[in-house]
Amino acid sequence: MLYALARPLLFALDAERAHELTLGLADAPLRFGLLRVARAPGAPVRAMGLEFPNAVGLAAGFDKNAAHVDALARLGFGFLEVGTVTPRPQPGNARPRLFRLPRAQALINRMGFNNAGVEAFLDNLQRASFRGVLGINIGKNADTPIERAADDYAACLERVYARASYVTVNVSSPNTKNLRDLQENRQLEALLARLAAQRDALSERHGRRVPLALKVAPDLDPKQVQGIADAVRRHGIDGVIATNTSLAREGVEGLAHADEAGGLSGAPIRERSTATLAAFAAALKGEAALIGVGGILSGEHAVEKLAAGASLVQLYTGLIYRGPDLVAECISACRERSRTASTASR
Ligand SMILES: Cc1cc2nc3c(=O)[nH]c(=O)nc-3n(C[C@H](O)[C@H](O)[C@H](O)COP(=O)(O)O)c2cc1C
Structure with missing residues (x-):
């Protein structure tokens, strides 16, 4: 309700500025204990060997530096995914780099993994009191050559392992040059082999096996889906997050900003994301958990993702248009x- 009043004011601002302001304000009431959000009791979900209090999570990119986890946790999410974090700090692309397409309930972004680096990220988490399910999404620095990408993922995995409930390997952002090439057979094979081996070693050292998830693009053909699913199975990856933003522009043709470079999110990618999710469900046959993300703007859309095979869902663009x-x-x-599903199966 409050968000309906605030939205026109926020939408009058540059999209990235509005996001920063909202996160700043979200932290403020926490300090004074004033934030009141409608809380819904959730049904717990078991996935990737973890217990989630409900199926609804925050998608990566909303809190790239893990600087607002306590405020975000108060919105009732069953889990938070923070990042993408890279080993070293980097500024990302030049502003403006985030655009609203309100008539399509969509965003286009080319942020480019702007973040404060893994050490500052861990310092932020150190200050947070959140102890719920925390996914940490890792990536590579823009100036690391793509042939050395695995070094960056390995460095992040090593540093975040102790603090993460699960770690997401993000190979699907369209805004880091050649990143999506890591979804191709040979490169993905090498990356996952290395990270799976490292996870085994870390698991020994820490006495806790942290699940690994792979976040994929919605712009994959059936052969690519099969190749990724095979690699996921071979290396014991625990989950697939489908999907990241899209390079397609279906559903936004002719709208202001539709031709901006970057990844499209929100309503226009919903069907494409759900189709990708369903394709992974068919290829993986239950061998990895699925997290559905892309275009959820209502409860019904969240249920659509579950029906397509997801155990969990995540939100980003819907929060901008619909609020908490x-x-x-x-x-x-x-x-x-x-x-209803458990009644039907009785
Ligand atoms: C501004 C913005 C920044 C994002 N940054 C990241 C990111 O750093 N890492 C990532 O894995 N996904 C990132 N995403 C993708 C979202 O997590 C999500 O996968 C995508 O937007 C589709 O969901 P939606 O339609 O609900 O927004 C970003 C999305 C937006 C709109």
Whole structure:
């Protein structure tokens, strides 16, 4: 309700400035204990060997530096995914780099992994009191040659391991040159082999096996889906997050900003993301958990992802258009679905 009043003011600002302001404000009431958000009781979900209090998570990129986890946790999410974080700090692309397409309930972004680097990221987490399920999404620095990308992922995995509930290997951002090439057979094989071996070693050292998830693009053909699914299975990757933003422009043709370079998110990618999710569900046959993300703007859309094979869902663009009430709406819808599904299976 409050968000309906704030939205026109926020939408009058540059999109990235509005995001920074919202996160700043979200932290403020926490200090005074004033934030009141509609909380919905959720149905717990077990996936990737973890227990989630409900199925609805925050997608990566919303809190790239893990600087607002306590405030975001108060919105009722069952889990938070923070990052993408890279080994070293980097500024990302020049502004403006985030654009709203309100008539399509969409965003286009070419942020380019702007972040404060893994050490500052861990310092932020050190200050947070959040102890819920925390996904940490890792990537490579823009100036690391793509042939050395695995070194960056390995460096991040090593540093974040102790603090993560699960770690997401992001090979699907369209805004880091050649990153998506890491989804191709040979490169993915080498990357996952290295990270899986490193995870085994870290698991020994820390006495805790942290699940690994792979985040994929919605712009994959069936052969690519099969290749990625085979690699996921071969290396014991625990989850697939489908999907990141899209390079397609279907559904936004002719709108202001539609021709900006970057990844499209929100309503226009919903079907494409869900189709990708369903393709992974068919290829993986339950051998890895699926997290559905892309274009969820209502509880019904969240349920659509579950019906396509996801155990969990994540939100980003929907939060910009619908505000924090979307979280409770999705939690209730997912809970209702799990209730009817368990009644039907009795
Ligand atoms: C401004 C912005 C920044 C993003 N940054 C990241 C990121 O750093 N890492 C990542 O894995 N995904 C990132 N994403 C992708 C989202 O996590 C999500 O996969 C995508 O937007 C589709 O979901 P949506 O339609 O609900 O937004 C970003 C999305 C947006 C809009």
